[in-house]
Amino acid sequence: MKILRYILFPIMPFYYLATWLRNKLFDLGIKKSKSYSTPVICVGNLSVGGTGKTPMIEHLITILKNEYKVATLSRGYKRKSKGFQLGDKNASAETIGDEPFQFYNKFKEDILVAVDADRQNGIEQLMNLPNSPNVILLDDAYQHRKVKAGFNILLTTYDNPYFKDYVLPTGNLREPISGANRAHIIVVTKCPSYLPEIDKNMFLERINPDKNQHVFFSSITYANTLISAEKTIELEALKTFSLVTGIANPRPLTDFLESKNLKFEHLNFNDHHNFTPVDIAELSKKELIVTTEKDFMRLKDYEVLKSKLFYLPISITVDRASKFSSLIKAYVEA
Known part of the structure; x- marks a missing residue:
């Protein structure tokens, strides 16, 4: 490659x-870009691959949902439906995509979850609903310039920051580094749980934010309890298991599990992998399967896997959390 x-x-x-x-x-x-009277917050990145957009969207939902009617709008990557779709009790990963289905499964009636490849149409459809949202979170829409989001959050990973990368096809950037100038907040994601100030200062120097931009650092927090459709078990109670991932970068997860001295085989599929009947037949032979929450959304309805399939919840921790929350709320309130 x-x-x-x-x-x-x-x-x-x-x-x-x-x-x-x-x-x-x-x-x-x-x-032309279109602006909206409803607050629109865009979460995205300059690079292809996983930078932690899904946990960031969930973090924003947690910040806002108690005070505002929140909607998420995603493309619904690899779903089998077309056009605008709104998550409801009949939703699945096939109808709205795995990540939007994860949002719906986790927050249920607390938020609206919508998908539409045409972001302008998706926003208009949401605004025309009887219970229209007070704020819309655009998932992975940094390059969708036809919508002028009022607030842009740009994510870049600690291990592969955009300022060390090149545009496609030699590098992983979808657009030049100058695209970072559109961001109101830049979050360096997947940092070590403890990041020395000297490392933060190095990133700040390379990012070189202007006076209106804010830079934050976030890390992944893994739960110690595995969840299935039927029960929960403690992670450290496991002896051996099969780890199944269909995400862009499973390295942080495998590093975490190895740090716990757990014994597992890793079945690593491509991001957003559509599991085939052959895949399911092979997985059904495994004694116990641990997967990500996103992959769980695509696998949980297979009857042969229900008794052995668990996911490990994750969340993110943002440094200067109160400052981060206040910036988000100040934009929405304004």
């Missing part, structure tokens, strides 16, 4: 120019 990326290096300047020009046309107003 790396060799192929080096071979494609001559294409990189053309991709850079095309994405830079597209952004410039939006910045100059030649290509």
Whole structure:
């Protein structure tokens, strides 16, 4: 894969120019963005791959849901339905996508969960509902410039920050680094649980935020209890198990499990993997399966897996948490 990326290096300047020009046309107003009276918060990244958008959306829901009617709007990647869909009791990973289904499964009636590849149409549909939301969270929409979000949260990982990367196809960036200028908040995600101030200062120096931008650092917190459709068990009670992941970067999870001295085999699938009948047949032979919450949403309805399938909940911890929350609430209130 790396060799192929080096071979494609001559294409990189053309991709850079095309994405830079597209952004410039939006910045100059030649290509039109639509603003909304309802507060719209966009969570996204410059790079492809997992930067922690799903736990960040859930963190924002937790901050806002007790005071506001919150809606999430996602593309609904790899769902089998078309157009605008609203999560309800009949929703599944197939109808609204695994991550939106995770939002619905976790927060139920506390929020609205919608999917639409056309973000403008999705927002308009939400605003026309009888119980329309007070705030809309756009999931993975940083490059969807046809919608002008009132507040942009840009995520970048500690291990692979955008300022060390290159645009596609040689690197992983969807657009040039200058795209970070649109962010109101930049969050360095998946940091070690303890991050020395010297490391934070290095990131701040490289990010070089302007006076209106705020930089935060977040880390993943793993639960010590596994959850299934039927029961819970303590993680440390496990002897051996099969870890099944279909996410962009399972490394933090495997590192955590190894730090607990747990013995497991790792069945690593591609991000948003659609499990086939052959996959399910193989998984049914496993004695106990531990997976991510996102993968659990796609696997939990298979009867042959129900008694052996568990997921490990995660959450994020943001440094200067009160400051982060106050910035989010101040935007919504304004």
